[in-house]
Structure formats: C-alpha cells, structure tokens
Amino acid sequence: MPPPKAKGGKMLSLVLWRIRVTLNDNRQLVGQMLAFDRHMNLVLADCEEFRRIKQKKKATEDDSTPSQELKRSLGLVILRGEMIVSLSVEGPPPQVDEDKKTAGVRVCSSFLMSYFGLG
Numbered sequence: 001m002p003p004p005k006a007k008g009g010k011m012l013s014l015v016l017w018r019i020r021v022t023l024n025d026n027r028q029l030v031g032q033m034l035a036f037d038r039h040m041n042l043v044l045a046d047c048e049e050f051r052r053i054k055q056k057k058k059a060t061e062d063d064s065t066p067s068q069e070l071k072r073s074l075g076l077v078i079l080r081g082e083m084i085v086s087l088s089v090e091g092p093p094p095q096v097d098e099d100k101k102t103a104g105v106r107v108c109s110s111f112l113m114s115y116f117g118l119g
Contacts, residue, residue, distance in 0.1 A: 011036050016093035019044075021079065022086045027051050030090055031077060040081030047077040 014033055021029045021042065028051075031044030049072045 018091040020088045020090050023083045042079040044077045047074040
C-alpha cells in the first residue's frame with residue numbers, strides 16, 4: 001500500500017511511516033520517521049542500524065567470502081541530511097486503537113487530579 005499523497009509534498013506524506021535510509025558509508029537505518037526539514041535532516045524513532053561486514057580473507061579462500069549483517073538498536077536518532085543517499089518505505093504507520101488513545105488521557109487526567117487534590 002503506497003503512502004497517501006499530501007499537499008505538502010512526498011516527504012510530508014511519509015511522516016510516521018517506517019522507512020529505510022541508506023547512508024553514504026553503506027549503513028542502513030530503519031525507523032519511524034517523526035520529522036524532517038528543508039535540509040533533509042530526519043528524526044527517526046525506534047531506529048535500528050544494519051551494517052554489512054565482510055569476513056577477512058585468508059590466503060587459501062577464494063573470492064566468495066560471506067558477508068555478515070550486524071544489527072544494532074539505536075532508539076531515537078537525529079540524522080543529518082548530508083549523510084543520506086536514499087530513502088525507501090518499509091511499512092505503513094502503526095495502527096492505534098481508539099481505546100489506547102483515550103486510556104492514556106484517562107490515566108494522565110486521573111494522575112493530575114489526584115496530584116492537585118481535585119479528585
């Protein structure tokens with residue numbers, strides 16, 4: 001399912017979508033895009049980094065050395081636009097139930113009311 005078209009452009013339609021960003025040092029970051037600016041700086045949430053590591057070659061081995069992919073969990077990342085080579089969509093934004101939205105408000109309001117002695 002492609003992202004819906006937004007009036008502010010393609011990047012605005014990708015906010016909250018899960019994207020894969022390829023950097024100029026061949027790392028790839030996958031995360032939920034929260035924000036961007038005119039310099040293509042990005043804010044990614046729940047970000048994971050993927051790196052390909054080539055195994056060191058021994059004299060007896062041929063050219064078909066397997067590469068290993070390392071995964072690292074980063075969390076919240078602010079990424080400089082100058083480092084970005086490409087973007088691709090990994091998946092749609094997560095679905096949020098209406099119950100979960102209102103549950104957070106109820107917990108917060110009940111906490112504030114008890115804190116200030118109103119309830």
